[in-house]
Amino acid sequence: MPVYEFECDCGEIIEELVRMDTKSIICSKCSKTARKIMSQCSFELKGGGWYSDGYSSSKK
Numbered sequence: 001m002p003v004y005e006f007e008c009d010c011g012e013i014i015e016e017l018v019r020m021d022t023k024s025i026i027c028s029k030c031s032k033t034a035r036k037i038m039s040q041c042s043f044e045l046k047g048g049g050w051y052s053d054g055y056s057s058s059k060k
């Protein structure tokens with residue numbers, strides 16, 4: 001199982017071994033919901049680049 005990082009509103013970063021479909025956990029410090037930090041920067045860049053690329057080329 002992979003380790004995921006979760007970030008809470010209180011600034012706490014929690015590393016947890018969780019299932020892939022776990023989107024949030026409870027912060028151990030403040031008991032609020034900590035959200036999974038998505039390490040999908042490359043995926044987002046790829047999608048955005050593809051979109052703007054196709055858009056601009058079809059415009060010209």
Ligand SMILES: [Zn+2]
Pocket residue numbers: 008009010011012027028029030031032
């Ligand atoms: Zn917290």
